[in-house]
Amino acid sequence: xxxxxxxxxxxxxxxxxxxxxxxxxxxxxxxxxxxxxxxxxxxxxxxxxxxxxxxxxxxxxxxxxxxxxxxxxxxxxxxxxxxxxxxxxxxxxxxxxxxxxxxxxxxxxxxxxxxxxxxxxxxxxxxxxxxxxxxxxxxxxxxxxxxxxxxxxxxxxxxxxxxxxxxxxxxxxxxxxxxxxxxxxxxxxxxxxxxxxxxxxxxxxxxxxxxxxxxxxxxxxxxxxxxxxxxxxxxxxxxxxxxxxxxxxxxxxxxxxxxxxxxxxxxxxxxxxxxxxxxxxxxxxxxxxxxxxxxxxxxxxxxxxxxxxxxxxxxxxxxxxxxxxxxxxxxxxxxxxxxxxxxxxxxxxxxxxxxxxxxxxxxxxxxxxxxxxxxxxxxxxxxxxxxxxxxxxxxxxxxxxxxxxxxxxxxxxxxxxxxxxxxxxxxxxxxxxxxxxxxxxxxxxxxxxxxxxxxxxxxxxxxxxxxxxxxxxxxxxxxxxxxxxxxxxxxxxxxxxxxxxxxxxxxxxxxxxxxxxxxxxxxxxxxxxxxxxxxxxxxxxxxxxxxxxxxxxxxxxxxxxxxxxxxxxxxxxxxxxxxxxxxxxxxxxxxxxxxxxxxxxxxxxxxxxxxxxxxxxxxxxxxxxxxxxxxxxxxxxxxxxxxxxxxxxxxxxxxxxxxxxxxxxxxxxxxxxxxxxxxxxxxxxxxxxxxxxxxxxxxxxxxxxxxxxxxxxxxxxxxxxxxxxxxxxxxxxxxxxxxxxxxxxxxxxxxxxxxxxxxxxxxxxxxxxxxxxxxxxxxxxxxxxxxxxxxxxxxxxxxxxxxxxxxxxxxxxxxxxx
Numbered sequence: 101x102x103x104x105x106x107x108x109x110x111x112x113x114x115x116x117x118x119x120x121x122x123x124x125x126x127x128x129x130x131x132x133x134x135x136x137x138x139x140x141x142x143x144x145x146x147x148x149x150x151x152x153x154x155x156x157x158x159x160x161x162x163x164x165x166x167x168x169x170x171x172x173x174x175x176x177x178x179x180x181x182x183x184x185x186x187x188x189x190x191x192x193x194x195x196x197x198x199x200x201x202x203x204x205x206x207x208x209x210x211x212x213x214x215x216x217x218x219x220x221x222x223x224x225x226x227x228x229x230x231x232x233x234x235x236x237x238x239x240x241x242x243x244x245x246x247x248x249x250x251x252x253x254x255x256x257x258x259x260x261x262x263x264x265x266x267x268x269x270x271x272x273x274x275x276x277x278x279x280x281x282x283x284x285x286x287x288x289x290x291x292x293x294x295x296x297x298x299x300x301x302x303x304x305x306x307x308x309x310x311x312x313x314x315x316x317x318x319x320x321x322x323x324x325x326x327x328x329x330x331x332x333x334x335x336x337x338x339x340x341x342x343x344x345x346x347x348x349x350x351x352x353x354x355x356x357x358x359x360x361x362x363x364x365x366x367x368x369x370x371x372x373x374x375x376x377x378x379x380x381x382x383x384x385x386x387x388x389x390x391x392x393x394x395x396x397x398x399x400x401x402x403x404x405x406x407x408x409x410x411x412x413x414x415x416x417x418x419x420x421x422x423x424x425x426x427x428x429x430x431x432x433x434x435x436x437x438x439x440x441x442x443x444x445x446x447x448x449x450x451x452x453x454x455x456x457x458x459x460x461x462x463x464x465x466x467x468x469x470x471x472x473x474x475x476x477x478x479x480x481x482x483x484x485x486x487x488x489x490x491x492x493x494x495x496x497x498x499x500x501x502x503x504x505x506x507x508x509x510x511x512x513x514x515x516x517x518x519x520x521x522x523x524x525x526x527x528x529x530x531x532x533x534x535x536x537x538x539x540x541x542x543x544x545x546x547x548x549x550x551x552x553x554x555x556x557x558x559x560x561x562x563x564x565x566x567x568x569x570x571x572x573x574x575x576x577x578x579x580x581x582x583x584x585x586x587x588x589x590x591x592x593x594x595x596x597x598x599x600x601x602x603x604x605x606x607x608x609x610x611x612x613x614x615x616x617x618x619x620x621x622x623x624x625x626x627x628x629x630x631x632x633x634x635x636x637x638x639x640x641x642x643x644x645x646x647x648x649x650x651x652x653x654x655x656x657x658x659x660x661x662x663x664x665x666x667x668x669x670x671x672x673x674x675x676x677x678x679x680x681x682x683x684x685x686x687x688x689x690x691x692x693x694x695x696x697x698x699x700x701x702x703x704x705x706x707x708x709x710x711x712x713x714x715x716x717x718x719x720x721x722x723x724x725x726x727x728x729x730x731x732x733x734x735x736x737x738x739x740x741x742x743x744x745x746x747x748x749x750x751x752x753x754x755x756x757x758x759x760x761x762x763x764x765x766x767x768x769x770x771x772x773x774x775x776x777x778x779x780x781x782x783x784x785x786x787x788x789x790x791x792x793x794x795x796x797x798x799x800x801x802x803x804x805x806x807x808x809x810x811x812x813x814x815x816x817x818x819x820x821x822x823x824x825x826x827x828x829x830x831x832x833x834x835x836x837x838x839x840x841x842x843x844x845x846x847x848x849x850x851x852x853x854x855x856x857x858x859x860x861x862x863x864x865x866x867x868x869x870x871x872x873x874x875x876x877x878x879x880x881x882x883x884x885x886x887x888x889x890x891x892x893x894x895x896x897x898x899x900x901x902x903x904x905x906x907x908x909x910x911x912x913x914x915x916x917x918x
Contacts, residue, residue: 102354103162103248105827107154107169108835109891111240115150124153128836132396133219133238135872136612138631139621143614146238146394152215156246159829160208166249166280169199169213172242172427175395176222181214191225192458193236194423194445195465198247215240223451226459226483227422230449233617233624234387234422237394242426243835250353251280252291252346257356259295259342259472260506263331263364263375271297271323271360273307275344292350293319296343297326298357304328331375332361332474334416337437339474359434361474367508367524367558372601374439374477380595381439381602382645383417384409384628385563387611388425391631392872393886398838399428401886404817405633406432409608413628413639414646417477419562419604422447422484424466433475441510441526441562441604442470443480444496450486456495459483463499471504478524478560479504482511485528488519497521512562516545517552524601525551528563532586543589547599556599564590565638566606570618570625573610573636574854574880577664581657581674584637587628588701588708591641596703605642609633632884633840640676645705648678654791654799657708659854661805662778670778671740674708679791679798682709684716687784692716693792712737715776724762731758736777779805786849807847809856809881814900814908815842823867824891825917834917836888838871841898841910845881854881861901867892867914889914 112124115133134146158167169180175193179186180201188199205211219238221228227236255278262270273295297305307321330338339359346354366373372381386405390397406429409415416439423445433440444463450456463481470476481496493511500509508523514530527550532543547559564587571583587605594603610627618624623631628638635643640655658673675682677696684691694709701707715736719729731754738746747755759769774780785806791799818839824832843860847853862874862885871886887898893916899909 101250101352102253102356103246105246105830106834107156107244107246109824109832110154112153113150114153116148117150120151127152129240129244130242130396130398130835131239132241132394133217134394135392136237136394138391138872139612139623141612141622143235143612143622147220148238149216149218149220150238152217152240154213155210156205156213157210157830158205158207158248162248163207166200166202166251166253167205168247168249169201170196170245170247171198171240172196172244173395174215174217174240174242175219175236175238176225176228177218179216181216182211191222192445192462192465193225195462196469197465224455224458226445226451226455226462227447227449229451229455231614231616232447232449233613234447235389235394235612235614237389237396239394239396241394241396243399246830249278250348252348253278253354254293254344254346254356256468257342257344257358257472258504259358259360261360261362261474263362269326269329269362271305271326271342273309273321273323273342275309275319277319277346290349292347294345294347295321295323296345297323298341298343329362332363332437333375334379334410334437334439337361337435337474339434342472358472360472361434363474365439365477365507367478367510367560367601369556369558369599371598372560379416380600381417381560381604382591382595382642383415383419383439383441383602383604384413384642385419385421385604385607386425387421387607387609388429389611389631390886391884397886398836398888399426400818400821401838401840402426402428403432404840405429405608406436406438408629408633410436410438412635413608413642415642417441417602417604418608419443419480421563421607424462424469427469430470430473430475434473438475439477440473440475441478441480441560442466442476443482443484443510443512446483446486448483448485450483450489450492456492460495460499463496464503467500467503471507477507478510478526479507480512480526481509481522482513484512485514487515490519490521493519493521508558510560510562516550520551520553520557524558524560526560526562528606529561529590529603530564530566530568532564532590533568534582534586542593543586544593544597544600544603547597558601559599560601561590561594561603563606564603566626567617567624571636571638572619572625572880573630573634573882577657577659577661578666580637584641584657584674584676587638588641588704591645592701592703592707630880632842632882634842634880634882634884637674637676641708644676644678644708646678648793648798652791652793652799653678654682654789654801656789656801656803658803659807660785660787660803661807662780667743668778669740669743670714671737672710672712674710675789676708677791678706679793680795681792683790683792684711684714685786685788685790686714686718686779687782687786689718690716691718712741714740718776728758728762731755732773732776736773739773740777801851802849803851804847804849807849807851807853809845809853809905810848811846812860812900812902812905812908813842813844813846814898814910816840816898816910816912817842819912821868821889821896821912821914822917823889823893823914832891834891836890837914838886838888839912840884840886841900842884843878843882843900845878845905852881856881856904858902858904863899863901864896865899866896867894868896868912887912
């Protein structure tokens with residue numbers, strides 16, 4: 101039977117140049133060849149050759165077995181040796197590969213495994229060959245496993261759910277069996293393969309296939325008339341499993357499972373349909389990188405990103421820009437109901453014929469790895485933002501359709517009227533430059549303007565906003581506010597056009613890049629969240645579209661700080677919410693109730709509430725007529741939105757009439773407006789926002805113009821982590837676990853206070869270590885670190901000290917992995 105052991109622990113790393121003379125550094129996998137600063141570093145810092153070594157003692161009971169090393173991802177190329185013999189090589193950093201070491205490693209003896217890793221940007225390997233707007237961090241950055249098999253084993257399963265008319269459900273299964281060519285026991289004689297369909301632990305259907313007499317390794321089976329099957333969807337991501345059981349002469353010798361889900365996904369000229377229902381796609385692009393660690397992060401951190409996207413930001417689709425991403429991330433997408441557009445590695449550049457061959461192999465490996473996943477609904481078969489290349493893209497489309505005829509293909513371009521060889525025209529639309537020539541400004545181009553076709557085709561916007569309006573989380577309020585509005589305008593435009601399948605914004609998280617891109621610190625501040633996964637205002641534009649029955653969102657895009665915006669203009673500001681309305685209070689007085697702005701955002705499920713008036717009902721007892729109160733409110737709204745230059749001639753005439761009627765001087769009128777709107781010298785600076793659902797208060801936030809930093813908040817994303825499992829033959833096995841420690845400066849109202857930049861010292865006690873530096877600054881009032889387990893169990897104490905605030909700490913429990 102198959103035995104799989106995670107080889108995350110116990111490696112020695114020699115680098116750069118893989119020189120053994122220094123004795124090496126003890127490391128665990130996933131591993132990055134350099135722990136990097138947060139920003140401003142030279143991208144060549146991790147581009148070198150290094151060497152990983154690990155001793156491996158294979159038990160004597162595996163003497164007649166086949167032995168493999170399975171690598172999930174090594175950047176960029178590697179040579180795998182056993183002892184002094186080369187066992188295998190691989191080129192390409194984003195797809196998995198296996199090296200058979202049967203005959204190289206002797207059971208009952210200790211063998212040294214060596215992996216020489218070339219982490220340079222090799223020009224013959226996608227995505228390299230020209231400039232690239234992301235970093236490919238070097239190292240064995242995904243898991244490595246030892247796999248022990250019988251002479252014949254199941255090497256591949258493709259289980260294709262069939263959604264027929266009238267609710268009929270079936271399953272077409274194909275499998276491949278590796279028959280160990282060249283071994284004495286090779287061949288398919290006596291082999292039998294059975295498939296089980298499982299719902300949890302319950303077998304609900306079975307089928308049998310048998311190899312042909314000549315040992316043909318390709319097998320197929322069908323299950324029809326399946327009853328009681330629940331479809332997979334974002335609302336109900338129901339998963340089943342297909343289990344393949346291989347037997348020789350009646351004795352089971354291998355067993356493997358793949359998760360599946362029933363769903364019918366189709367991009368059409370009328371939008372995207374899932375299980376017959378039109379679902380407008382709202383999504384974000386994602387890079388798989390983190391501060392300090394680069395790509396080398398644990399499965400928990402990968403899964404956490406999927407949770408942020410689906411549960412916190414509420415998006416329905418993610419694009420794996422611009423390469424196949426971690427299996428752990430995609431596992432979470434399957435479980436959470438997050439749809440995936442997955443694409444082959446690349447960025448604009450197309451190389452020579454050998455380069456194209458490698459790109460095609462990357463595409464094949466990606467599809468073979470992930471074609472059972474219900475979350476994956478579209479294959480990206482075109483190098484991101486590349487020019488047309490008919491022979492190359494005819495080839496990539498043919499590969500995808502041969503390996504997986506059940507899914508459509510797409511190819512991301514940024515050139516209009518590009519040749520369409522794929523099933524879906526996918527386009528990066530950066531047309532929105534903030535121009536106010538049209539009101540509201542057109543945020544996305546019309547489909548036919550882009551495609552140049554007389555008729556609509558399946559169409560998906562795959563990037564928008566992004567580099568057109570980068571925003572640092574510590575930028576001023578005006579820039580962060582406009583950043584959110586641009587994302588909202590693009591969402592609204594896509595949702596309002598029936599020919600769009602949807603729009604995928606650029607991007608989820610800020611990321612490091614090359615010198616040719618990003619800000620001067622080589623960071624692309626394009627995310628709706630920062631690199632530490634803290635949200636910007638734009639994140640709330642997405643999160644607020646959630647069904648309020650799932651969660652209430654009430655996020656004001658303002659600090660109520662008088663001098664934060666130019667010329668002390670406090671208006672307008674948005675409240676990103678899925679409530680029916682909001683009530684604003686100032687200093688305990690009701691200002692008014694405000695509704696979502698459906699005039700500006702007619703297509704969003706939940707438009708923001710836009711506040712243009714800070715006076716409202718607070719003039720009701722001032723002895724002024726209704727007309728006079730309206731005038732004061734209008735003047736305050738214009739002045740604190742646009743400045744005095746925004747007042748029209750009619751406004752000035754009405755002000756003059758008001759002054760005459762109330763025998764008031766201009767200075768006195770100005771003081772009236774300022775006292776009610778600006779509130780200088782107020783003893784009570786509170787602003788309270790209450791969100792109403794069906795007329796009842798569902799949420800409340802309190803902010804203040806007098807906010808000050810009072811304390812630190814330190815919280816772990818996870819209260820429990822897992823340590824290594826214990827195997828009878830191999831001892832402690834597994835890879836390290838991790839969680840984020842989020843640190844925020846809070847004001848007296850419990851809100852993050854973005855203006856402090858205190859230095860913090862982080863210390864970790866117990867069975868975990870820190871990823872990154874122990875001395876970090878607050879940036880925009882927040883920062884985060886990650887801790888990683890050492891393999892032992894116990895309690896981890898993370899303490900955060902500051903010269904300004906009292907020290908804070910958080911505990912995380914580490915228990916043994918089952």
